[in-house]
Amino acid sequence: MTMETPAALTLADFADFEGARFSMQLEGGSLELVLEQVEPLRLSARPGSSFRLAFRGPREPLYPQGTYLLENTALAVEIFLVPIAQDDAGTVYEAIFN
Template sequence: MDLLSLDQFAGCLHETFSADLQGMQIAFVLVEALPLPNAGPDGQRAPFSLVFHNDSALLFPQQTYRMQHPRLGGVDIFLVPVAQDKTGFLYQAVFN
């Protein structure tokens, strides 16, 4: 399996990923894709962070979600809720 990279997600900003939660499709919009400082020369990929927005009033738990995207297909992403705004919640995924 190939490692996911920032380049794969950079072209998906402001696009919708959907996650299947107990038979319901939940929309998460990618609102940020940023590189993180390198941990060292031994890393297999450059670390990066993704932030998704979900406009549900429900806070979804920290866990791995099977996310679907038209170009990327299905990817498993561990999301952590990090903030709430007026219209929903922000979830972060860190890849290192």
Template sequence: MEFLTLQNFASCVGQAFDLSLGESTVPLTLAEATPGGPQIMPGMRRAPFSLLFRSQSAIVLPQQIYRMKNASLGALEIFLVPVARDKQGIVYQAVFN
């Protein structure tokens, strides 16, 4: 498995990601890709970073690993956590350490 980095996602901000729920999909948009804190341990293979995805659905999905597809990155499995709800929908976060 390739280690994903912030650079992999930076050019995908604003792009659609289709989250698979078995027979159906939920469209998400990558809203933000930001660097995390400093590398905590020497020799870490990547710098920490965070992703925020937006869903226009009012339904909150539980935190878990989801299979997602993006036109640029292809198929990925990402652990998402719902972190906010606003008038635009639900915000999910993925943190990579």
């Protein structure tokens, strides 16, 4: 597993992980998130380096915005996540790289 720093990450690093499960590491445990969307930010001056990730987790508990370690079998990265929506299917957490 490779630990990446957010400054080094690009859209290509996540493109193959759309639909993949990630473990969000928490004090005393973890929470499973699914990477639902990987999309470029079109108005960026840095093609490939500006992008948006949307992760879906359970509706409860709701975690506040903050930096969390996300891991799967091929990638481990600390990402600043913001909860942006809740519905019957769960909570959506967003990360913007710009």
